[in-house]
Amino acid sequence: MRLSDFIVAHVDRIVDEWESFAKTIKPAADLMSSEELRDHSRAILLAAARDMKTAQTKSEQAAKAKGEELNKTPSLDQAAASHGELRHIVGFDLVQMTSEFRHLRASVIRLWVESLKEPELAYFTDMIRFNEAIDEALAESTAAYAEQVARSRDIFLAILGHDLRAPLQAVSMSADLLERKAKLDGASQTYLARIKSGTRHMGAMVSDLLEFVRSRLGATLPVERKHMDLAAACREAIEEACAGQPECNPVLSVHGDTRGQWDQGRINQLLQNLIGNALQHGSANQEISIRITGEDNNVELVVHNLGNPIDENAIGSIFDPLVRNPSAEQDVKGPSTSLGLGLFIVKEVVNAHGGSITVTSNVNDGTTFTVVLPKSI
Missing domain, CATH: 1.10.490.10 (Globins)
Structure with missing residues (x-):
């Protein structure tokens, strides 16, 4: 048979x-x-x-x-x-x-x-x-x-990220109240600044984690466009990124009309991740430069830092999730707070706004991220 x-x-x-x-x-x-x-x-x-x-x-x-x-x-x-x-x-x-x-x-x-x-x-x-x-x-x-x-893993991460927000918010609010109401000496102020800086880093990591899980589960990144000024948002992002870091030294230059229709929250994510990445991997004795140029139909954002370049073999995957550049880790200032999701989130935000992002990196010129965002749909 x-x-x-x-x-x-x-x-x-x-x-x-x-x-x-x-x-x-x-x-x-x-x-x-x-x-x-x-x-x-x-x-x-x-x-x-x-x-x-x-x-x-x-x-x-x-x-x-x-x-x-x-x-x-x-x-x-x-x-x-x-x-x-x-x-x-x-x-x-x-x-x-x-x-x-x-x-x-x-x-x-x-x-x-x-x-x-x-x-x-x-x-x-x-x-x-x-x-x-x-x-x-x-x-x-x-x-x-x-x-x-x-x-199942993605759903677990989504639940974890969501549940972490409440205790983080409680720590952040408690630190703000303590700063306003208590008379603290110099050492206590330093400890409080570290608490606030740590909660900001953890909050950014949780947000990145949730955006990553959202993309893995098939949900597109939602954007709600409103009129805003990219230069003003960048100044706020620099202030936020440098809070508690006296050595922080980004130099911002603005040219032309930098206003457009974008999602304020998403743009803040993009700026925090790009600036944070430059601060994390840039040389300690070299300044970080940020240039924003407004043109007729779009705005160009350029973030530059010197330091160990991104490995040539890693350039193609630099925006992939959960990827970190081994060569750049050698020049990291302080403990890393990255999950390897920051640049992935940046790419997702740029795509959601119909823009583009490129990166160049070498020993002589340093690392430069260039983002072009259309001013409107």
């Missing part, structure tokens, strides 16, 4: 073996019903059998072996993906989930070989096609499982 026909004829027996093996996967299986243990196994097997009967050329077979998406079986992919999602929900880890496919492959081949009387050349083709179908199902299950893991 051909393997595809054998699977159809003995699908219940094969699924029984699937269930018996799934029962051994502890502790998740202890709380699962028979129906949950057998989850999508019958659909995967029958879809694999149908796939094996589908005509396939040598070139298609070679492409399939390379993982290319040729002649994929929708019903097989759907059943396998659903299986991967549900196995994640019930508590299987990735190794346990993939072990089910290893056992399924071995069970089917063993039962089929035991039923054969004499080998035929066509049987080798059947085994190849069966292995291809199981590999396809395994790939889809693994991808769906990984997607669920990533989504």
